[in-house]
Amino acid sequence: MKGLAALAFLGAIALLPAAFAQTPAQLAKRPDVRRALDYVNASESETLSEQIRVCEIPAPPFKEAVRAEELRRRFLELGLGHVRIDREGNVIGERAGSSAAPTLVLAAHLDTVFPEGTAVKVERDGVMLKAPGIGDDCRGLAVILAVARALSHAELKTAGTIVFVADVGEEGLGNLRGVRELLTEELKTRPTEFITIDSSGFDLVNREVGSNRYRVTFHGPGGHSYWAFGLPSAIHALGRAIDKVADFKVPARPKTTFTVGRIEGGTSVNSIAHTAWMEVDLRSEGVTELAHLDADLKRAVQSALDEENAFWSSEQKLTVTVAPIGERPVGTQDVLAPIIRTALAVDQALDIRSNLTSSSTDAGLPVRLGIPAIAMGGGGRWLGMHSLEESFDTTGSALGTERILLMTLAIVGLE
Numbered sequence: 001m002k003g004l005a006a007l008a009f010l011g012a013i014a015l016l017p018a019a020f021a022q023t024p025a026q027l028a029k030r031p032d033v034r035r036a037l038d039y040v041n042a043s044e045s046e047t048l049s050e051q052i053r054v055c056e057i058p059a060p061p062f063k064e065a066v067r068a069e070e071l072r073r074r075f076l077e078l079g080l081g082h083v084r085i086d087r088e089g090n091v092i093g094e095r096a097g098s099s100a101a102p103t104l105v106l107a108a109h110l111d112t113v114f115p116e117g118t119a120v121k122v123e124r125d126g127v128m129l130k131a132p133g134i135g136d137d138c139r140g141l142a143v144i145l146a147v148a149r150a151l152s153h154a155e156l157k158t159a160g161t162i163v164f165v166a167d168v169g170e171e172g173l174g175n176l177r178g179v180r181e182l183l184t185e186e187l188k189t190r191p192t193e194f195i196t197i198d199s200s201g202f203d204l205v206n207r208e209v210g211s212n213r214y215r216v217t218f219h220g221p222g223g224h225s226y227w228a229f230g231l232p233s234a235i236h237a238l239g240r241a242i243d244k245v246a247d248f249k250v251p252a253r254p255k256t257t258f259t260v261g262r263i264e265g266g267t268s269v270n271s272i273a274h275t276a277w278m279e280v281d282l283r284s285e286g287v288t289e290l291a292h293l294d295a296d297l298k299r300a301v302q303s304a305l306d307e308e309n310a311f312w313s314s315e316q317k318l319t320v321t322v323a324p325i326g327e328r329p330v331g332t333q334d335v336l337a338p339i340i341r342t343a344l345a346v347d348q349a350l351d352i353r354s355n356l357t358s359s360s361t362d363a364g365l366p367v368r369l370g371i372p373a374i375a376m377g378g379g380g381r382w383l384g385m386h387s388l389e390e391s392f393d394t395t396g397s398a399l400g401t402e403r404i405l406l407m408t409l410a411i412v413g414l415e
């Protein structure tokens with residue numbers, strides 16, 4: 001894409017903010033940093049074993065505790081300080097720097113989209129690893145552990161503090177509850193930068209997609225399909241609403257999308273339904289576009305209700321509730337913010353082709369709170385994300401680990 005290529009070029013030549021004493025390219029040439037980079041490269045098989053082990057511990061939404069316990073154990077083993085699990089279930093471990101600032105959060109998420117009972121045994125076939133969650137986000141968890149391991153192996157003394165976090169509630173209805181607790185309660189105003197290792201391969205997310213999700217429920221008296229004929233129907237009203245949503249017009253840029261993902265209602269074939277609901281997902285990269293889409297939905301629901309009630313002359317009317325079940329902010333950070341430029345410079349130093357992209361990740365929340373944030377892929381290649389066929393191609397994955405290590409050092413600096 002022309003626009004993105006131009007961005008990558010700009011990022012590569014842009015001067016780094018004055019706060020960074022050494023550019024990623026200069027850092028990568030230091031003997032002590034070289035040692036750490038060589039170490040993660042040489043021990044990538046250990047990182048992959050870690051990825052497999054973590055992945056074989058199920059972590060369905062809202063049930064991340066067993067996997068969290070494993071991360072806590074590893075944080076302690078790797079010598080991180082002040083290791084703890086917060087109220088929401090996030091695992092936190094710190095590596096103190098010599099200065100008060102910066103304080104970087106280096107995160108990956110514990111939860112998967114898969115329900116309890118999903119088989120999570122990892123199958124190996126040559127360079128391929130296959131299991132639900134193997135990429136998203138077991139790769140991220142393995143990479144943050146590898147960074148902690150390399151820092152301690154190379155005995156690097158950083159200027160800033162690194163707070164390692166394995167967080168809960170990134171996926172779906174988790175609605176970022178982990179990072180929300182982390183950044184509004186547990187760490188409050190301490191973090192100055194936030195990196196999450198999520199999304200695949202060498203992705204570099206510089207646009208956070210916002211989403212609004214609702215459960216829309218129509219309620220009514222309901223009754224016998226023959227004897228009570230003439231009553232408004234919750235299912236008919238829902239049908240009218242879906243018909244309107246299906247005709248929504250949205251712009252291609254900024255990418256804006258909508259879908260009715262689930263519906264349910266009624267009790268039997270010979271009843272006028274007393275209840276019917278739909279779950280709707282609205283997304284956009286644009287704040288205004290998402291707000292418009294949101295207003296469109298509410299208008300569509302209201303007119304569907306009015307039409308169904310008006311169609312019948314019954315005294316008994318339907319009502320509707322529109323309950324939010326998820327809200328993720330649209331990223332408002334500059335697409336060339338300093339943290340994005342630093343990531344581009346890291347990729348340039350390591351000869352990586354950055355894949356600038358948009359996504360919806362944990363980084364959306366810090367951005368909304370005014371904390372510079374980015375989501376980066378931890379190398380390798382992911383296939384079939386969020387499907388039971390999810391796979392991870394390990395070819396060249398060590399470069400991803402090096403990428404995150406160098407990015408971490410570029411943010412916190414060395415003594």
Ligand SMILES: [Zn+2]
Pocket residue numbers: 109136137170198199
């Ligand atoms: Zn993810």
